[in-house]
Amino acid sequence: MKLAATKPITLVLARELALAALLLVGVSFVVFVILYLSPGDPFSVLLEGQISNHAARAGLREALGVPRTWYVQYLSWLGNLLQGNFGTSIRTGLPVFGEIARVALSTLYLTLGSMLVTLLIAVPIALHSSVRGTTALNWLLTMLAYVVSALPVFWLGYVAVYVFIHQFGVFPLTARIAASSERTWPFSLLPIFVLGIGNGTVSEVVRHLREEMSRVMGEDYIRTARAKGASVWRHAFKEGLLIPMTEIIASKIPFILGGAVIVEQVFNWPGMGRMAWQAAQDRDFPVIMGIAMIAATLVRLGSLLQRVVYVAVNPRASNERRGAAWAE
């Protein structure tokens, strides 16, 4: 009785939350093991050339309070995390959470901006070709989108840096381009465009949206909408655009984050990607773990958004979910 009264959205949220928690633990474990197994450790990087004596090193570790066995290390990390403590960066000695928070916003700005660029390019092409079929114009646009998408994002990035910065002298390249600074915001458009255009996302968004929209355009209910003189777009919007758009975005988030690591390197963009890169070289495991957690959370958030939209939009799904909850 209680479950039947629960809103389907609430159930979806609860389920997603439980899944996310499990996933995060899994991801953290895997990342930890990989870090543990990979050669090198933060102390050798940090103390390079300073202390060569093996015994002295072990003593230092002991003094810093680093436990010996890997699973004790992992469990203590996990325990701290549960209390909201991400640990401290080995490199800077500052709390990891603060370090990440400092750069997270500029990565968010980069990735959300690039998604917007992708959609602004892909959606019109997809809609036009799903309704008009293959005209010369949208064939050309689609081809262009596919070709540009096929370019590796680092290559596109270096070309953009070369052309705009070295040739035209615009976008002065400094390490201090801050997204938040008002005077410098135009500089941030270049990496956003590079990440939005390259990375293979545009072509896949075009393809997915076109397929779904064409399928929906062939549905009986769209024929009914036309027969009654109503707007086809209005009737096709939910199934033909909204649902597939959230689907493709959710599935692209890992690739966009991966692309961000490269773009941030190329453009010296002070974000999480660059921080992750740096941390990987330093074997700064609390930072790597922290960023891995944030990235995994973002990926989960994407699929949560997709589920929520799907259930909110699709009356049948919301009821099936309710039915499923009954059965459980």
Next chain:
Amino acid sequence: MGAPLLEIENLRTYFHSRSKRAFIRAVDGVTMVIARGETLSVVGESGSGKSVTALSIMGLLDAGPGVISGKITFRTDGGERNLLHDLEHYVTLGEQDGRIMEVSKDEAGWRKQVERIMAEVRGKEIAMIFQNPKSALNPFVTVGHQITEAIRLHTPTKHPREAKERSLYWLERVKMDSPRLRFDNYPYGLSGGMCQRAMIAMALSSEPALLIADEPTTGLDATIQSTIVGLLAELKSELGIATLLISHDIRVVSRLADDVAVMYGGTVVEYGPAPEILGARFGLKHPYTAALLASRPSAQNVEEKGGLPAIEGEVPDPIDVPRGCRFYARCNRVTEDIRDACARHEPALKELTPGHHVRCWLYGD
């Protein structure tokens, strides 16, 4: 009663078969007339072009080349117009011995022109209902909202609350049970019969001059079928709305139709008053109509086989249409006198008695 509401003259709608690189002559010279307030029923075997005729009237065909010639005169209080007006500007036909062998069509210009003409007509003056009502309603929108949308689009009622009242009125009119409840339901929660009632309510809510119903009872349970037919009969006598009813089921047709058009292989082979076409005693009949009636299944059969009459032989291939009478290969009434004509020349549609037309060499002169 004056000039008829809708007059279709020599409508041709072709498609392109990519694999055979030839035309599918789905509708190949259809002529028929719908009088005001009357029901014209179109019957014929599967593939005879009934649905394509209906979709051609509504301008709803997307596959090319689509409608290529003809005239559809539609007369309302607002005057007379040709729903295929100016069509000839966008189509060029290449003929060879009286047969269309080549079509070049400016698809974009044609589409624009169709949308221009039909924007005033679709849903407002001509409404349409389909078979499989469950998939014909938008699954993402409540039933009530779909009806309200039609009302707000096509009637002076624009205020949402008034439009809702009006929708409820129509839901009651089509005898939807607990209309207030159904108003907020999504289609998936409704049975096929209820969905068809909702479709009918939606179609009638804009008070169109013509309703096109393409097999409105196909796909529904037998008992639901007969209640829907009963509903259509009631609405017909109450509202006096003209209807183009496409159906496989002769029983449905005989309950509702004033006139009947029999289609075969993309053309109308006979049309006239329903009693003359369907009546057993009336002598002048196209051999195909006679065969169709003779193969009329028993009530039991209808339920088991979905009412499809079976006549020996195959319907003509719409890609490779025979030169002579389209029914020649299956006709058992060819006499030696006319055999040559039947095999070589397509007979014209001749008016035998007032309002009764037959396309067969057996009749006329």
